[in-house]
Amino acid sequence: MRKVIVVALGGNAIKQADEKGTVEEQFKNVETTSSQLVSMLKFGHRLVITHGNGPQAGNLLIQQEGATEEVPAQPMDIVGAMTQGQIGYMFQQTMQNMLWKEKLPLPVVSVVNQVLVSEDDPDYQDPSKPVGPFYSEEEAEKIKAERPEYVIKEVKPKNVAKRFRRVVPSPDPIRNIEYIAIRRMVDSGIVVIASGGGGVPVVYDKNDNLRGTAAVIDKDKAGERLAEVVGADLFLILTDVDAARINFGTPQEKPVRTVTLSEMRKLYNEKHFKAGSMGPKVLACMRFIEWGGEGAIITSLDKAVDALIGKAGTRIVPDPIKE
Ligand code: ADP
Ligand code: MG
Secondary structure (H helix, E strand, C coil): CCCEEEEEECHHHCCCCCCCCCHHHHHHHHHHHHHHHHHHHHCCCEEEEEECCHHHHHHHHHHHHHCCCCCCCCCHHHHHHHHHHHHHHHHHHHHHHHHHHCCCCCCEEECCCEEECCCCCHHHCCCCEEEEEEECHHHHHHHHHHCCCCEEEECCCCCCCCCEEEEECCCCCCEECCHHHHHHHHHCCCEEECCHHHCEEEEECCCCCEEECCCCCCHHHHHHHHHHHCCCCEEEEEECCCCCEECCCCCCCEECCEEEHHHHHHHHHCCCCCCCCHHHHHHHHHHHHHHCCCEEEEEEHHHHHHHHCCCCCEEEECCCCCC
8 A cells, every 4th residue: 555654864865874975975875876766656655754863964064063163064954954955955966867867757846844842952962963073182272262152072981092072962853944844845756855964943932933953853853753744654774783682792692573552562671772773763663653653663664664564673563553
């Protein structure tokens, strides 16, 4: 049956770990990813696509700080919006080229969207998400003096010279500001790319006006909010491992296949999934099923099509309805 599927693409969909991130490398990866997405479109599924932006935003932040003498540095919310356009453009162009060759001329468009967060979120008290360049102790002191609003933390061991990095809060996404526009586009058959990099984080100020906030929203959690907005049937997280595993990294390691929400909640509470990587993916999948989704899948890019027919990946399904 044809489904509305929100697909969340991991970092490896755009830049492989061992790559610098040249435009050629990025387009090559986007092409590999897009061919999987196009296969799903050929089955008749409707897709809404979201993606991470860590390496791209990191590189742009380095450019901001390296060029301050000539061009004023732009803040993080602007950098987030820039990467939504950058990555969205690469997917738009690549997917459109492929779809035309398949004689399936679906419109593909990316949306620069804002995602509401709260500055009361506990992560604002002790920011956890490292962003941008690494600094030596001397550079870190200089940056702290120039930009008192920055929180700089030691993120590598003492024997590493460049061991300091800016950290920003990673608040929970509350909702998509542009949800009506996104829903209308999806309902009308457009392949929409949205909430890239978790969306541009915004808060309401005391006059009820939106403004950007220096934060990074987890892309899997933001992807789940997007899935609610568009009334998705399935939420598909594509990463660099083919399944979530229990006892990860031990000889007892074992992939999780199809589990109910209650079974997955038990594994989650037993802390099988690491914070900052698999943890938020599992959490986002559980939220989607709690909301009313029919299935949430975690798998690798190359297993995406198999996972949709139950032949690969981790799938979370609702609990059986009891009287
Ligand atoms: P993405 O860019 O796709 O969000 P992440 O690095 O954030 O990728 O998350 C995927 C990583 O999660 C895997 O490469 C793996 O090392 C790690 N991971 C942590 N816990 C688990 C687990 N229990 N099962 C599988 N992978 C896990
Ligand atoms: Mg991740």
